[in-house]
Structure formats: C-alpha cells, structure tokens
Amino acid sequence: MGSGCELSMSQWKQVQQLEMKFLEQVDHFYDDNFPMEVRQFLAEWIEAQEWDVACNHEAMSTILFQNLLAQLEDQYVQEKNFLQRHNLKRIKQQLQVKYKTNPLHMATVISSCLREERRIIAAASMVEQGPLEKSMQNSVVFERQRNLENRVVVVRRSVQMVEQGVKFLENMQDEFDFRFKTLQSKDPAERNNEQARLEVVRLQDMLNLLDFKRKETLGKIAELIKEIDAVMSTQLTEELRDWKRRQQIACIGGPLLTGLDQLQNWFTMIAQSLFYIRRHLDKLEELVMKVTYDGDPIPLQKPELEERVKCLIYHLIKSSFVVERQPCMPTHLQRQLVIKTGVFFTMKLRLLVKLPEINYQLNVKTIFDKDLPAGRVSRQFFIQGTSIKAMDLEDSSNGCLSVEFRHLQLKERKLCNGSKGNEVPVTVTEELHSFSFEAQLCLQGLTVDLETCSLPIVVISNVSQLPGGWASVIWYNLLTDDPKNLSFFSSPPAASWSQLSEVLSWQFSSFVGRGLNAEQLAMLAEKLLGQQAAFSDCQFSWAKFFKENIPGKPFSFWLWLDSILELIKKHLLPLWIDGYIMGFVSKEMERALLKDKEPGTFLLRFSESHLGGITFTWVDHSENGEVKFHSVEPYTKSRLAALPFANILRDYKVIVDGNVPENPLKLLYPGIAKDEAFGKHYNSQPCKDSQYISSVFIPVSQFTNVSAAPFSSLDLLPMSPGEFDVLKKQLSPVEFETAMNSPCYAE
Known part of the structure; x- marks a missing residue:
C-alpha cells in the first residue's frame, strides 16, 4: 500500500x-x-x-x-x-x-x-500482466497490425499502377485505332506504296505491343486479386476475429475495446480497391469493343477475373456486418449481456465497408433465438418494440453506416396448454439466448445477404438473478470465443486460477474503479484453493465458482464476491479507490500483520461470514505485554445506509479506563495516521462530545476503572444504580441507545 x-x-x-x-x-x-x-x-x-x-x-x-x-x-x-x-x-x-x-x-x-x-x-x-491482457497487448499483435497496414497500402498503390496501365493501354489503343482507320480510309492505290507498307509494319508493331500490354495488365490484375484474397483470408479475417475476442473481454471488464475505426479503414480500403479493379475490368471490356483480334487475352481472362472480384466483394461486405455494441441495459452498463424482461436495452450494429455506392438506407431486422437448439431453454421470449430499423450515416468523423436499437424490451411468452417449456439440465441464469440480425444489400448487380449475431445473453426476470446472470456471462466469455455455443453450460469447462484471477481483478477495476493487486489475489487464491506451492495452474470449476457453497458458509464464492462489489459501489467507493481497504485477508494473516504494530493500528477487511460486510480489527497490548486483537461486528449495507464509513471510523468509541469513551483506531496499517487517510472523506464535523458510537465493542479484554487489571468479558460484574448513572451521563442519548441495541462480537 x-x-x-x-x-x-x-x-x-x-x-x-x-x-x-x-x-x-x-x-x-x-x-x-x-x-x-x-x-x-x-x-x-x-x-x-x-x-x-x-x-x-x-x-x-x-x-x-x-x-x-x-x-x-x-x-x-x-x-x-x-x-x-x-x-x-x-x-x-x-x-x-x-x-x-x-x-x-x-x-x-x-x-x-x-x-x-x-x-x-x-x-x-501488478508484478505481471494476466494471460488475456498479455495476449492482446503483446508486440506480436502490434507487429501483425503494422504488417497488415503496410500490405493494404501496397494494395492501394498496386491499384493505382493498374489504373495507370489501363490508361496507357487506352491511349495506345486510341493511337492505334486512329492510325489504322486512317490507313483504311486511303485509296487502294495508295495502300501499296512504300509509305503505306511502312505504316502497316508500324501498326503490326503497335498491335504486338498492345497485345503484350493487355496481357501484362491482366497479369497485374490477377496478381493484385490474389494478394487481396490473401490479405482478406489471413490477416484481415484474423484482425476481425481478434477484435471480436477483444470485445468479449471488454464485455467482462477487460481492456477498453478499440480498433474498430482502424478495422473499418482496412475494410474500406480493400473494398475500394476491389471496386476499382471491377471498373478497370469494365474499361478493358470497352477497349475490346473498339479493337480486338484473334487470341485477344481480355475476353479470355476477364470473366474469371470478374467472378473472383465479385466473390471477394461479396465476402468482404458480408463479414463487415458486425455488432459494435452488444446488448446492454443502460442502467447496468458494466454488466452487458444480462437483460431483464420488461427493461429497455440497447445494441448497435455497424457496416465496416464505407463507400458512396452504399450510402442509402439499409433495413436491419432483429430476430430473437433464431439459432437456439430445440429443448435447450425452459422459457421463451419475444421482442417488444421496433425490431426493424434502417442504417444511416453516422454524424461523426468516421461516417460509417450504423444502426442503434434503443427502445427494445424482452417479454416472456406465455406457453399454451399450461406447458412449462422444455426441461433442460441448467438453471435459469445458465440458459443462453442470442439476437440475430439480417439485412439485404443490393449493389451494382450484386446481392449480399448480411447476417450476424450478438454474443449469448442471459435473460432474467428478477433483479435478484443479476449476480447469477453476470457470473454466467463472465464464465462464458472467459473460456470460449464461439458466439453460437448456446449449450455451453450443459458441460462448462474449468478455468485456471491465472485466467480467473485476472478477470476477478477486472470486476473491481471496471465496477468500483480499482482492481485487485497481487497480494489481494494471493489472499483470495489461498482462501479458495488452500495452501499451494503455486496457484496459476490450479483449476477452478464452474460449480465451485458459482453453484457450490463455500465450505461452512450458506453462499457461493461468486455471491460472496459480488456482494462485496455492491457494498463498495454503494458505501465504500472513495476509500476503495484510494487503496485504504486491504479487504481480502484471513484472520490469521490479519494477526500476523498487526502483531508487531503500534497499539491502535488497524486494517479494514471484508467479512468472511457475512454477504457484503466490512469489519476492522485493531491491535492492543495489555499491561503484561500480551498482544490483543479486537474486531467489530461487520458493517453491512443496512448499517452503512445511515452514515459514511469514514465517519464511523472517525467517531468509533469503546469504553476504557475510567469509563471514558475513547477511539481505539489510531493508525491505518501499515502506519498512516487515521485522519490523514480518511480526513478528506469525512462528510460532517464530529458532534460535540463525540455524540456518536457506531457500536459498543466488548473486546476479549478490557480495563476496569478500579484496578486497571485486565478481565474477561465473562467476568463483568453488575454495577450499582449510582455507578451505572455515572457511566450513563458520560454518554449522549444516541450513544446510550446504540449501546443498548447493538450486538457486538469479535469476528
């Protein structure tokens, strides 16, 4: 820290x-x-x-x-x-x-x-980046992208060279055509003189050169088409697949998704090149109509080249139809792909090919569960709202064609004859659904059936199912990149700790602004997996992550962790972002950290026995030098709703020598003065005489006001009415009421 x-x-x-x-x-x-x-x-x-x-x-x-x-x-x-x-x-x-x-x-x-x-x-x-982030940020990826950029630039230059070659052909042919027709227009007598015979030789030489240039131009076009095919089938397809994988990772809290504008630039440059080649082939067809001859290469080679270009354009445009923003409820932006029935959600699609020829309305139709295998879900849903919208040019610098669905809802379909739907071996939050999107583009005699789909979503009917739905989204997108594997949870694979720990840290960085450091992750690993020489290769099953309860507890690991996220978000956010909450530390480690510290040194940790609870523990020393550790009952959201946690730390009191309330919290571990750490987060001044006691703590040992000798909380003796009145007068009404009604114990 x-x-x-x-x-x-x-x-x-x-x-x-x-x-x-x-x-x-x-x-x-x-x-x-x-x-x-x-x-x-x-x-x-x-x-x-x-x-x-x-x-x-x-x-x-x-x-x-x-x-x-x-x-x-x-x-x-x-x-x-x-x-x-x-x-x-x-x-x-x-x-x-x-x-x-x-x-x-x-x-x-x-x-x-x-x-x-x-x-x-x-x-x-972190000491080392996690495997997912490392795979997306390594030098190999950047080098591959630079290489693709260079190849696309080379393709554009090659198209320009082909254009120059076609213009050269056109000029040469115009000259040939003019001279040939001039010779033809002469009288038969003039065609046999020496000058005419020399002109025939020149024309023959021009025709030979014309034939050579036609074959050369067609050869360059064929090579160019081959290069474009190679770029598309390897690097461009790989970059698109990589972007879709990065989108999955971003959906579960990973690195911010970038690169779509760059992808659009590559797609558009390749598409422009293909359309230019198509025009050049049409130009060559026009040249044939003016001048042709036996063995003319243009009518022999053009049909095949034209078909290859048409096929590449078709596949390029088809693959350029992508889901730019996955389905998400605006009220839960950090938990995409979980949709609650009856709540509006949004999603956005984009066409990565940007050409003037397709700047017209393109209607996109949304279909729910089109590819769902029979018998895979127990519930059926339908889309309510405008499910067909037209793509429009975006009012932004990239000027792409896109469409955003903003006002859609899912409604559950009432099944006929009292049917409960298909019986499936998964829970409601393990049922995966998806949206399909269809459109048809007609362009220059080419019809392209566009189709894509969203990542699988989880549909919930109650907000209490949100943690389970989000757990499924995390597990799915962590372990597979197949967007149509809707039966994933019929046999979910296990995750290694190195994979899972990285994603867990992302949950904290994306949801509450600060990820988990190496020490916190190591504490979690030890809690979940026990003592291990190394945790990275340890396997963690889906059941252990979400379905099975933590040994001795009535809740699963994920529900415990998710409740902590909610607690931080609503009540502890500034303290968590500043890094003052150690959070994940066992009682044994807590004592090891505090035992050699000054009295009054404390740390903050999350409760292991409560869902969504935080407690603090401080160290104290008895007169005989014995080290004592004191913890309070965990503060849950219900207790923190009334007062900020920083104020509680400031105003916390226990009864010590002389029956005087005193705040035992002096230094935040490892040794930061309490007010230095939390002062900026106090949202009010302390009341006169500290008229707030968050809870009365009865530690394992206290000091009496008579002999100052330590005694057990079990050795407390009744006070006389007079003695009790003296104690009562030292407390405000609020403190006294809190003392009478707040159960406290050492956790």
Missing part, C-alpha cells in the same frame, strides 16, 4: 507517471474514443464529474456536454499559444458534431476512458 500522498494523487497524474508500455495503451484507446488533449486540458474538471451516472440520464449528459464545451471555450480564451488555440477550436467543433445528437454516448465514452485509465493503473501495480 502506498503513502496517503501517493494515493491522493489525481488519476491523470498517476497515468502520466506510468511506464511507456502502459502509456502506449492509454494512447491507443484515446485515439479511438476521445481526444487526449481534452483529457489533458480539463483533467481536474473531468475527474470531478459523475460520468457513470450521466450514462443513464439524458438530461444530465446534455448538461455535462454543454459544460464541457464551455470549459473548452474558457481554455480557448485563456490560451496564448496560437497553435494550441487552433487545436482547441478544432476539437470543440469536432465534439459538437460528434455528440450534439447523442450526449449520452459522450458520457459513456468518457466514463469508459476513466475506467480504462484505472484498470491500466491497477495493471501497472
């Missing part, structure tokens, strides 16, 4: 102090999502806004959008550097164009960027 000074550092300053390999990741996602200059200029203002809340409130997002533009205007007015003023003006205009009709999207983008910064900061604190 770092010092309080480090932990209080602004997020943007922490980003700027990262190593270069992490800064490159930051640069990568800001390029695709939001101008980094705005993040730099408005760092403090941006971090002070509630972007997560604005994602779900159009009015709030609109206000923030206008405020952001106003902040940029202020920066513009104050800026003295001419170039910076120019950049600020340009950026403001771009943001106005991009988000004026959809400020909710801007709020979502900024929220995602801030979340990704926090995830990268957390990743930088």
Whole structure:
C-alpha cells in the first residue's frame, strides 16, 4: 500500500507517471474514443464529474456536454499559444458534431476512458500482466497490425499502377485505332506504296505491343486479386476475429475495446480497391469493343477475373456486418449481456465497408433465438418494440453506416396448454439466448445477404438473478470465443486460477474503479484453493465458482464476491479507490500483520461470514505485554445506509479506563495516521462530545476503572444504580441507545 500522498494523487497524474508500455495503451484507446488533449486540458474538471451516472440520464449528459464545451471555450480564451488555440477550436467543433445528437454516448465514452485509465493503473501495480491482457497487448499483435497496414497500402498503390496501365493501354489503343482507320480510309492505290507498307509494319508493331500490354495488365490484375484474397483470408479475417475476442473481454471488464475505426479503414480500403479493379475490368471490356483480334487475352481472362472480384466483394461486405455494441441495459452498463424482461436495452450494429455506392438506407431486422437448439431453454421470449430499423450515416468523423436499437424490451411468452417449456439440465441464469440480425444489400448487380449475431445473453426476470446472470456471462466469455455455443453450460469447462484471477481483478477495476493487486489475489487464491506451492495452474470449476457453497458458509464464492462489489459501489467507493481497504485477508494473516504494530493500528477487511460486510480489527497490548486483537461486528449495507464509513471510523468509541469513551483506531496499517487517510472523506464535523458510537465493542479484554487489571468479558460484574448513572451521563442519548441495541462480537 502506498503513502496517503501517493494515493491522493489525481488519476491523470498517476497515468502520466506510468511506464511507456502502459502509456502506449492509454494512447491507443484515446485515439479511438476521445481526444487526449481534452483529457489533458480539463483533467481536474473531468475527474470531478459523475460520468457513470450521466450514462443513464439524458438530461444530465446534455448538461455535462454543454459544460464541457464551455470549459473548452474558457481554455480557448485563456490560451496564448496560437497553435494550441487552433487545436482547441478544432476539437470543440469536432465534439459538437460528434455528440450534439447523442450526449449520452459522450458520457459513456468518457466514463469508459476513466475506467480504462484505472484498470491500466491497477495493471501497472501488478508484478505481471494476466494471460488475456498479455495476449492482446503483446508486440506480436502490434507487429501483425503494422504488417497488415503496410500490405493494404501496397494494395492501394498496386491499384493505382493498374489504373495507370489501363490508361496507357487506352491511349495506345486510341493511337492505334486512329492510325489504322486512317490507313483504311486511303485509296487502294495508295495502300501499296512504300509509305503505306511502312505504316502497316508500324501498326503490326503497335498491335504486338498492345497485345503484350493487355496481357501484362491482366497479369497485374490477377496478381493484385490474389494478394487481396490473401490479405482478406489471413490477416484481415484474423484482425476481425481478434477484435471480436477483444470485445468479449471488454464485455467482462477487460481492456477498453478499440480498433474498430482502424478495422473499418482496412475494410474500406480493400473494398475500394476491389471496386476499382471491377471498373478497370469494365474499361478493358470497352477497349475490346473498339479493337480486338484473334487470341485477344481480355475476353479470355476477364470473366474469371470478374467472378473472383465479385466473390471477394461479396465476402468482404458480408463479414463487415458486425455488432459494435452488444446488448446492454443502460442502467447496468458494466454488466452487458444480462437483460431483464420488461427493461429497455440497447445494441448497435455497424457496416465496416464505407463507400458512396452504399450510402442509402439499409433495413436491419432483429430476430430473437433464431439459432437456439430445440429443448435447450425452459422459457421463451419475444421482442417488444421496433425490431426493424434502417442504417444511416453516422454524424461523426468516421461516417460509417450504423444502426442503434434503443427502445427494445424482452417479454416472456406465455406457453399454451399450461406447458412449462422444455426441461433442460441448467438453471435459469445458465440458459443462453442470442439476437440475430439480417439485412439485404443490393449493389451494382450484386446481392449480399448480411447476417450476424450478438454474443449469448442471459435473460432474467428478477433483479435478484443479476449476480447469477453476470457470473454466467463472465464464465462464458472467459473460456470460449464461439458466439453460437448456446449449450455451453450443459458441460462448462474449468478455468485456471491465472485466467480467473485476472478477470476477478477486472470486476473491481471496471465496477468500483480499482482492481485487485497481487497480494489481494494471493489472499483470495489461498482462501479458495488452500495452501499451494503455486496457484496459476490450479483449476477452478464452474460449480465451485458459482453453484457450490463455500465450505461452512450458506453462499457461493461468486455471491460472496459480488456482494462485496455492491457494498463498495454503494458505501465504500472513495476509500476503495484510494487503496485504504486491504479487504481480502484471513484472520490469521490479519494477526500476523498487526502483531508487531503500534497499539491502535488497524486494517479494514471484508467479512468472511457475512454477504457484503466490512469489519476492522485493531491491535492492543495489555499491561503484561500480551498482544490483543479486537474486531467489530461487520458493517453491512443496512448499517452503512445511515452514515459514511469514514465517519464511523472517525467517531468509533469503546469504553476504557475510567469509563471514558475513547477511539481505539489510531493508525491505518501499515502506519498512516487515521485522519490523514480518511480526513478528506469525512462528510460532517464530529458532534460535540463525540455524540456518536457506531457500536459498543466488548473486546476479549478490557480495563476496569478500579484496578486497571485486565478481565474477561465473562467476568463483568453488575454495577450499582449510582455507578451505572455515572457511566450513563458520560454518554449522549444516541450513544446510550446504540449501546443498548447493538450486538457486538469479535469476528
């Protein structure tokens, strides 16, 4: 754990102090999502806004959008550097164009960027990146992308060379045609003189060269088509598959999804090249109509080349139809792919090929459970809302064709004759469903049937099923990349701890702003898997993750962890983000950490016996030097609803020598003064005479006001009415009432 000074550092300053390999990741996602200059200029203002809340409130997002533009205007007015003023003006205009009709999207983008910064900061604190993140950020991936970029550029240059070759052919043929017709127009007597015979020789030589150039041009076109085919079938397909895998990982809290604009650029450049080749082949057909001869290569080779180009265009456009944003309820942006019946959800599709020829309305139809195998689910649903919409050009710099479904709901279908549906061997939250999307594109005599599908979703009917649904989404997207494997949970594979630990850390970084460090993950591993020499290769089954209860507890591992996430989100967020909650530490480790510390040193950990509880333990020493550890009853959401946890730590009291209430909490482990750690999170001043006692703690040992000798809580003796009245007068009514009604114990 770092010092309080480090932990209080602004997020943007922490980003700027990262190593270069992490800064490159930051640069990568800001390029695709939001101008980094705005993040730099408005760092403090941006971090002070509630972007997560604005994602779900159009009015709030609109206000923030206008405020952001106003902040940029202020920066513009104050800026003295001419170039910076120019950049600020340009950026403001771009943001106005991009988000004026959809400020909710801007709020979502900024929220995602801030979340990704926090995830990268957390990743930088890890000793080693997890296997999934490493696979997406390694040098091999970047090198492959650079290679693809170079090959696409080469294809474009080759198309330009073919175009020059066709123009050369056209000019040569025009000259040949003119001279040939001129010779033909002469009188028969003139055709036999020496000059005419020389002209025939020249024409024969031109025809030979024309034939050579036609064959050369066709050969270059054939090679170019072969290269495009190779680029499409290997690298472009691989990049698209890789982007879809990264989308899966982003859906479960992993690195922010980037690269779709770059993919669109590659798809569009290849498509443009293919359409140019098609036009050049048509041009060659026109040349044949003017001049042809026996053995003319154009009518012999053109049909095959044309068919190959047509086939490549078909497959390119077909594969360019993708789900840009997976189904998600706006109220649960960090838990995509879980849809509750009767609640609006959104999803967005994009066509990656951007050409003037297809800038017209393209109707997209949404179908639910089209490919669901028979007998796989016990419930059936139908879509309520507009399930057919037209794709339109986006009002943004990429100008792609896209369509967003914003107002859809799922309704459960009432089955006839009292049927309960098919009997399936999985629970409701293990049933996987999906959306299919269909459209038909007719272009230059080519008909392309577009079809794609969403990642599998889980449909819930009660919000209490959300943790189970999200557990299924995590497990599925962690362990498979097959979007149509809807029977996955009939026999779910196990996950290694190295895989699972990485995803668990992402749950914390994406949902509550700070991931788990190596020590916290090691504590979790030991809790779940016991003492091991190494945890990375240990296998963790789906049943142990979600379905089976933790030994001796009435809940599963995931429900325990999810309840902690909810507790942090609603009641502990600032303290968690600052890194002051150790959280995952066993009682044995807790005592080992505290035993040599000064009296009053304490740490915060999550309850192992309660769902969604946090407790604190401090160390004390008796007069004979014996080390004592004191813990309080866990604070759950019901207890934290009335008062911030930081205030509880500030105002907590126990009865010590002389019956005087005293706060035993002095130093946050390893030795940070309590007020230095939590002072900025106190939301009120302490009442006079500390008129709040969060709970009266009866530790394993106390000190009496008579002899100051230690005694067991079991040795407490009744007080006389007079003695009790003296004690009572030292407490406020609130403290006394709390003392009488709050059960406390050492956990």
